[in-house]
Amino acid sequence: MAGLLEGKSALVTGGGSGIGRATALAFAREGAWVAVADLTLERAQETVGAIEAAGGQAVAIACDVTEEEAVAAMVAAAVSAFGGLDCAFNNAGIAPFQVNAAGVKAADLAPEAWQRILDVNLTGVWRCLRHEVAQMRRQGGGAIVNTASIAGLLGLPTAAAYVASKHAVVGLTRAAAVDHAEEGIRVNAVCPGYIETPMTEDSMRRRGERIMARVPLARMGQAEEIAQAVTFLCSDRASFVTGAAWTVDGGYAAV
């Protein structure tokens, strides 16, 4: 039976860890050729190695999504590797603890921490989307998924810059979906809840019990469970889905 993404070419940012790695592997299992991008080539190569070991095809690309030239080169490299770009998962992101802002309230954030989170999580997505749309336009269409979060729908404690960046990713997703629909480009967001990856280790250590008490399914999600949703949104099965912000959160945002 043909895979959901058979014959498609795909790009994943933040593909060297967590949700990005699981999604790159899922894309490849469903028949896509995958360009795996991350901050360091080594991380991206580890994911490519896992894809190749499972019989898939992938290339590794080093790219910092805060650097315009690197983002342009990343999209160009993906296109030249596979002759086009059908699916893009804009997923690279950072959490407050990565800018020394764990446990810091909104008004107490250092301006540099605020700026860095916005630059990676929001402007990084827009930088990637610009170049992806330019290619998809030339081809006559494509599908883009941006990683937002339940923090894109709700206020969470001591995460103001993160929450603001993810709300903005949902807004950017909706606006881009409207703007590019007539060009055959679908743009959606996935809104993960608490998923077991390196990113959540810090908050789970600090307030894991309180968080889990709020999750109707009473557990953390697995990166693979996000990968399944993203694969569907990128596939032709989601042909009428655009501008959506899809929660995959064990019911967190439903309470």
Ligand SMILES: NC(=O)c1ccc[n+]([C@@H]2O[C@H](COP(=O)([O-])OP(=O)(O)OC[C@H]3O[C@@H](n4cnc5c(N)ncnc54)[C@H](O)[C@@H]3O)[C@@H](O)[C@H]2O)c1
């Ligand atoms: N884990 C969760 O519970 C959760 C929940 C909601 C949303 N998210 C979002 O999912 C995405 C992936 O997170 P994860 O949990 O897999 O975390 P992770 O830390 O395991 O992976 C994030 C990846 O992004 C890469 N990255 C960071 N800054 C980058 C930059 N400037 N340029 C390129 N790559 C960069 C990192 O190197 C890393 O490989 C993020 O956008 C995160 O905000 C995660």
